[in-house]
Amino acid sequence: MAQSTLSTFPFLAPAEFKSACQDLADRCTSAQSTGGWSIRPVTQTCPSLRITQYIDVHTDLIQDPDRHEAYMAQMVEDEDPETLVRTNLKPKLQVDYDIVLSPSYQVPVLYFALRWLHQNGPVGLDAVYQYVVPEQYQTQMKTVGVMGGISMGYHPVSGTPAFFVHPCNTADAMTQVADAQSTTPGMYLLIWLGLVGHCVNLHIPRELFASDGARPSCSESQ
Amino acid sequence: MTARRVVHEPSKLVMETRVSPVAIQRSIWDGRIPLEIVLAPSESRTYDKTDPYLISFPRISYLPALLPKLRAFFSTSLIEPDSKYHEGWFAFEGVPLKWHYPIGLLFDLYAGVDPATRSSTPNPDPQEDESPLPWRLTVHFKDWPVEELVRLDANGMVMNDAFINSVKEADFLRNGTAKGIMSLSKEDSSGLWKAVEDVDLPAFQRISSILLPAPSQPFRNVPIRVFLPLPPDGDSPSLKVVQSPFPPSISTPSVQASQSISPRSSPSVQPQTVGGVLHTLLPNLFPSRRTPVLAKPVLHGAVLPMSAPIEEVIRTSAYGDGWAYVVVRMMG
Numbered sequence: 001m002a003q004s005t006l007s008t009f010p011f012l013a014p015a016e017f018k019s020a021c022q023d024l025a026d027r028c029t030s031a032q033s034t035g036g037w038s039i040r041p042v043t044q045t046c047p048s049l050r051i052t053q054y055i056d057v058h059t060d061l062i063q064d065p066d067r068h069e070a071y072m073a074q075m076v077e078d079e080d081p082e083t084l085v086r087t088n089l090k091p092k093l094q095v096d097y098d099i100v101l102s103p104s105y106q107v108p109v110l111y112f113a114l115r116w117l118h119q120n121g122p123v124g125l126d127a128v129y130q131y132v133v134p135e136q137y138q139t140q141m142k143t144v145g146v147m148g149g150i151s152m153g154y155h156p157v158s159g160t161p162a163f164f165v166h167p168c169n170t171a172d173a174m175t176q177v178a179d180a181q182s183t184t185p186g187m188y189l190l191i192w193l194g195l196v197g198h199c200v201n202l203h204i205p206r207e208l209f210a211s212d213g214a215r216p217s218c219s220e221s222q
Numbered sequence: 223m224t225a226r227r228v229v230h231e232p233s234k235l236v237m238e239t240r241v242s243p244v245a246i247q248r249s250i251w252d253g254r255i256p257l258e259i260v261l262a263p264s265e266s267r268t269y270d271k272t273d274p275y276l277i278s279f280p281r282i283s284y285l286p287a288l289l290p291k292l293r294a295f296f297s298t299s300l301i302e303p304d305s306k307y308h309e310g311w312f313a314f315e316g317v318p319l320k321w322h323y324p325i326g327l328l329f330d331l332y333a334g335v336d337p338a339t340r341s342s343t344p345n346p347d348p349q350e351d352e353s354p355l356p357w358r359l360t361v362h363f364k365d366w367p368v369e370e371l372v373r374l375d376a377n378g379m380v381m382n383d384a385f386i387n388s389v390k391e392a393d394f395l396r397n398g399t400a401k402g403i404m405s406l407s408k409e410d411s412s413g414l415w416k417a418v419e420d421v422d423l424p425a426f427q428r429i430s431s432i433l434l435p436a437p438s439q440p441f442r443n444v445p446i447r448v449f450l451p452l453p454p455d456g457d458s459p460s461l462k463v464v465q466s467p468f469p470p471s472i473s474t475p476s477v478q479a480s481q482s483i484s485p486r487s488s489p490s491v492q493p494q495t496v497g498g499v500l501h502t503l504l505p506n507l508f509p510s511r512r513t514p515v516l517a518k519p520v521l522h523g524a525v526l527p528m529s530a531p532i533e534e535v536i537r538t539s540a541y542g543d544g545w546a547y548v549v550v551r552m553m554g
Binding site: 103104105106122124151152153154159160161166168169171172 | 320322368369370371372373380383384387390391392394395399400403404445461465466467
């Protein structure tokens with residue numbers, strides 16, 4: 001397969017982004033296991049990549065008085081709380097991550113939307129920090145910008161409210177860890193995901209590297 | 223002067239009516255839209271008999287700025303007296319309005335008012351009943367449309383954050399880096415938002431002059447977004463926005479130049495125009511770079527000249543966040 005290098009590094013051209021999305025989706029298809037990832041390229045209007053993950057929410061309930069109350073009420077209703085815990089009624093968060101190319105920054109941007117399963121209620125920025133951002137990134141993410149490294153905005157394809165990780169320093173960060181000559185579009189996207197994904201609990205499954213042994217060093221923390 | 227120069231000279235009309243960039247910016251910041259805001263009947267003790275709130279609101283302002291006043295004005299009418307002002311949201315003909323866009327853009331998008339042209343005078347007598355002015359909006363204080371609008375917060379941080387993110391994007395396009403806005407002092411950064419909130423042009427100009435490249439130094443790309451016409455009876459409120467990085471000038475190895483023996487007429491750099499951008503982004507709607515055939519571009523309620531250099535348009539006529547939000551209107 002012809003591997004082209006990047007024409008606008010540290011930026012990513014639309015055609016390169018499209019091929020990178022396809023490359024990552026192909027890796028998922030050909031890998032034996034995808035470590036819980038469900039991934040698919042979305043290309044109706046503009047190319048993008050959707051990754052869906054689920055977050056189990058259990059002990060954290062105690063930190064949130066409202067949810068804890070609702071949860072306990074449910075427990076009381078049930079005769080045997082032990083069985084309830086083992087059923088699939090446990091609240092879960094579905095996180096839909098979408099990777100799209102920003103026409104302004106000309107780098108990929110990570111959007112994500114959260115939805116409760118087995119429970120109602122809105123999911124605000126507080127829930128993002130409580131359930132999605134890992135402990136070790138909390139301070140770093142909260143102390144930049146007006147509201148931290150994660151903002152609320154609108155999904156560029158669907159137009160619905162979504163969170164996104166600020167892309168304004170992405171190009172600089174890519175310059176630090178990759179170079180134009182040896183980086184293919186597919187590698188670019190993996191390295192980028194390694195840089196950006198961790199802070200919102202999106203880790204590249206190691207299975208995706210099994211085929212070529214190429215692992216971006218920045219993804220080794222998991 | 224070569225023949226080529228004559229061909230590309232701006233039309234006489236432009237020359238005659240040329241006004242200073244400062245005057246254009248001044249009149250944009252002075253631009254106001256008359257609003258008539260009613261409380262959603264389902265939230266009012268008097269259903270649709272509640273008095274409307276009338277205000278002449280600056281085009282460059284954002285709707286959430288009105289919420290504290292509206293909440294106070296309608297406080298005695300609200301069925302649910304406990305609702306907070308930051309739970310307020312606006313709709314036009316049932317469509318929730320995205321509060322992160324300045325109202326001038328929302329008006330150009332939805333109100334259906336014929337844009338002004340160079341020759342037009344304000345129509346003194348539109349069909350009486352159907353006059354689009356004042357623009358009639360509905361305010362709600364409950365049932366936030368979670369699928370359509372990002373929620374606001376009590377201390378205005380969400381609004382401020384959205385504005386600054388937009389400023390950053392524009393800055394990145396202009397400079398190719400985010401260093402400008404990142405290196406802006408915290409004071410100036412919050413001052414920029416305050417200047418827009420207060421519609422304080424002198425304060426805005428002071429801070430934006432730090433951000434904008436000097437006039438002698440061209441933008442790297444121009445921050446412009448083009449909004450496509452909404453389907454006539456579309457259920458989907460989702461806006462179609464087109465954007466692509468455009469440098470402010472283009473190299474033109476023009477036919478005249480190659481035929482000329484003058485050494486001065488080698489491939490030259492010409493300013494990218496409004497028509498050039500639209501033709502490139504939307505060739506079907508704008509088959510010509512010079513003449514609007516099927517659609518016309520609208521900014522701040524006026525039809526933009528196709529020949530206007532795009533960087534000049536943005537330097538004089540951007541919204542407070544640095545963007546030119548151009549609405550495409552079908553003709554005829």
